[in-house]
Amino acid sequence: MNTLPQTLLLQEGGSIAQDAKPGYIYHTFEVRPGIAALRVRLSYRKEGVCQLYLSVFGPDGYRGTRMKPGEVGEVELELTFGAGGASLGALAGAIEPGTWRILLDLERTHHATEYALSVEASLEPISFPSPPPAAAQNGRPGAGWYRGELHSHSHHSDGRTAVEDVVSAARRYGLDFLALTDHYTTAGWSELRSLAGPGLCVMTGSELTGHGGHANLHGLSEWVNPFVDGDGWTVNDAAQATHAQGGLFCVNHAFSLDLGWRYHRFDWRQADLIEIYHHLEGSANTPQLTLWDSLLRQGLRVTGVAGTDSHDPYSGQHRLGQVFTYVYAEALDSRAILAALKAGRAYVSLGPRLEFSATSNGRPVGMGESLEAGTEVRLEAKLSDLAFPARVLLMKNGFYHAHKDIAAGRDSLKLQFSDEDGRTGDYYRLEVFALKPQGGDYSNGREWERTLLLSNPIFLT
Ligand SMILES: [Zn+2]
Numbered sequence: 001m002n003t004l005p006q007t008l009l010l011q012e013g014g015s016i017a018q019d020a021k022p023g024y025i026y027h028t029f030e031v032r033p034g035i036a037a038l039r040v041r042l043s044y045r046k047e048g049v050c051q052l053y054l055s056v057f058g059p060d061g062y063r064g065t066r067m068k069p070g071e072v073g074e075v076e077l078e079l080t081f082g083a084g085g086a087s088l089g090a091l092a093g094a095i096e097p098g099t100w101r102i103l104l105d106l107e108r109t110h111h112a113t114e115y116a117l118s119v120e121a122s123l124e125p126i127s128f129p130s131p132p133p134a135a136a137q138n139g140r141p142g143a144g145w146y147r148g149e150l151h152s153h154s155h156h157s158d159g160r161t162a163v164e165d166v167v168s169a170a171r172r173y174g175l176d177f178l179a180l181t182d183h184y185t186t187a188g189w190s191e192l193r194s195l196a197g198p199g200l201c202v203m204t205g206s207e208l209t210g211h212g213g214h215a216n217l218h219g220l221s222e223w224v225n226p227f228v229d230g231d232g233w234t235v236n237d238a239a240q241a242t243h244a245q246g247g248l249f250c251v252n253h254a255f256s257l258d259l260g261w262r263y264h265r266f267d268w269r270q271a272d273l274i275e276i277y278h279h280l281e282g283s284a285n286t287p288q289l290t291l292w293d294s295l296l297r298q299g300l301r302v303t304g305v306a307g308t309d310s311h312d313p314y315s316g317q318h319r320l321g322q323v324f325t326y327v328y329a330e331a332l333d334s335r336a337i338l339a340a341l342k343a344g345r346a347y348v349s350l351g352p353r354l355e356f357s358a359t360s361n362g363r364p365v366g367m368g369e370s371l372e373a374g375t376e377v378r379l380e381a382k383l384s385d386l387a388f389p390a391r392v393l394l395m396k397n398g399f400y401h402a403h404k405d406i407a408a409g410r411d412s413l414k415l416q417f418s419d420e421d422g423r424t425g426d427y428y429r430l431e432v433f434a435l436k437p438q439g440g441d442y443s444n445g446r447e448w449e450r451t452l453l454l455s456n457p458i459f460l461t
Pocket of ligand 1: 259
């Protein structure tokens, strides 16, 4: 846009105090008819932690977000967009005349700073390479167990790679489905849709990145307002808006210090999913299991899922394919995967495969299903692809019920458990941990760094 005729619509600044609380800062500007493109820029000096993110809204709605949380020094955030395309994080489309709004999200700060904001308008169209149209096929028919990733970021938010790299890594590491969950923005969706195919189902989502916690909004067809810390729009409203689109709300990394969950007015009945295994969170995964059990004991059917939270799909702890969420879906497509997740026909695995069922007198039921209470409950786990000798724990209502230690092996191993005192409201789930090579210690073996698999529950009604 540098070479095009342009006018300056806004040049303003502001200051952030050292002890500023997280919150939103608004600026507005007017756009007259006939403008073809806008460039909005924010610059500020960042000495340490000072997360200030740039979002723009036109008279007709949201137009994009730019964030660079990792950078220090002079931070420059830019959103350029028009009918001819858009820069990273921004949404292409015509420039509507009227009042526009800039939202600066002060996510947190540990030092004072000054910022400068500018808006330039161009009468000449801009052009960005536009992604090809959506792929003809997104997944394939046929019921079965499918495995995928529910938490990933691209360079449209704070991921380090293009959407195409996230998708190629998903294929390379054997995923059947991939949810792109960039912070705030939907800018990566069109490229994502163009990269789908019969072997990989792509799912459009976003990560609500609020001042009181993060949540993945899955299965969205349009943007849901993630700015839940002002304007009378709450996290409960965002969850309802997600459900209105047929989507699912997932509470992410609930114990990640100041990125953990602190929405104390959140209505937990709105939670469909919870991350019970987050690949970057280490020992903070242990309280996530405890939280999950406290929800399940209240009778809330929240499905436990995994998240890599990948910001770099080929690299280190962020590499895709180290932990999976498996679902039993009626087809490999977005609606069927969401339905399977909602129903709890799912487990988290770092390698092994599982079939888990329970019977009393009649037909066996699987994960997410309910068995009639009253007689002895017999539970059966079939495990395969075990790379390590393992301890399999049957948990009842979140507490230890029984365990079996098994050898490594590719072949399916059948384990049986029983409970003579199953009552309505009880639930059973499995945890599998790699056994320590030396043995001989007195821990119970439930250590997150040895996690191999976490099932979803079977319920008694
Ligand atoms: Zn997050």
